[in-house]
Amino acid sequence: MDTELTDVELLRAHVAGDAEAFGLLFARHRDRLWAVALRTCGDPETAADGLQDAMIAAxxxxxxxRGDARVTTWLHxxxxxxxxxxxxxxxxxxTDPLPDDLDDAEHLVRTTVDPDPGTDPAHTYDxxxxxxxxxxxxxxxxPxxxxxxxLVDMEGYSVAEVAEILECAEGTVKSRCSRARARLSVLLADLLPDGEQRHRPSAAPERNRPTGTDVGSGTRRGPPPAATTLD
Structure with missing residues (x-):
């Protein structure tokens, strides 16, 4: 089959009965879909199950x-x-209350997930x-x-694109990202150099804040895709 076909053409070919089209489509986007599944689930086994379920459903x-969005948006x-x-x-x-100082949470998340590629190889383990x-x-x-x-901070999608993927308002995406960055800024503070650790929990008076719920993981039914590393 022509591997130069667009995503839409591959999906249409699959619907029309082509036996290879969906496999080619999945192979084209497998690495990024796996990265999203892994980072969303936080556990390789749960991510493998989630991605497997998703590809069966797709x-x-x-x-x-319907063609009113990109195929990649639909797959995500x-x-x-x-x-x-x-x-x-x-x-x-x-879940715990949010911290008060949130000025650099997004930078913290980005630099922790995507270290400088020029770092000395001796620091690979770190x-x-x-x-x-x-x-x-x-x-x-x-969740x-x-x-x-x-999707926003690690995969680089715009807020508008994520709102489309998650089928919610852009303001909802911004709110969820803000709360997530605030929480991560505390959980990951120890990973930054001393000069950047500005988000440690303090003894400041506790304020009344809304709380939510958090969830765990599932069980694995099959092996994960070939690409199982974080980019």
Whole structure:
């Protein structure tokens, strides 16, 4: 089959009965879909299950694609919804109040997840530990906050695109990202140099703030895709 076909053409070919089209479409976007699933779930086994469920759903429901969004937006929507379904069905945990100082939370998340590629190779192990810490911290967010901050801060989608993927208002995406960054700024503060640690919990008077719920992970039914590393 012509691998130069567009995403839309591949999806239409799949709906028309082409046996190879969907596999080519998935292979084209597998790495990014896997990264979204892994960062959303925070656990490789749960992410593998979520991505597997999503691709089965997309395969079976491809004829529901209306063409009013990009195919990649539709695929990400299916993957995120599948992962959120798994997270919501897991054990609920308590979330903690937000910190007061939030000025550099977004920078903290970005620099922790995407270290400088020019770093000395001797620090590879440290980078692996940092990324593992990020996944653990993401697992302490609510599913909705996690999906929003993963798509915006880690995958580079615009707020408008994420609103389309998550099927919610742009203001909702901004709110979820803000709360996620605030929480992550506390959980990941120890990973920054001393000069950048500006988000440690303090003894400041506690304010009345809304709280939400957090969720755990699921069980694995199959192996993860070939690409299982964070970009």
């Amino acid at each position: 395969f079976r429901r491809a004829d529901s694609f 929507r299916v993957v995120v919804n599948s992962c959120l379904d798994r997270l919501r069905s897991a054990q609920v945990r308590r 980078r692996v530990e940092r990324r593992a810490a990020v996944l653990e911290a993401l697992g302490r967010l609510t 909705e906050q996690r999906a929003a901050v993963v």
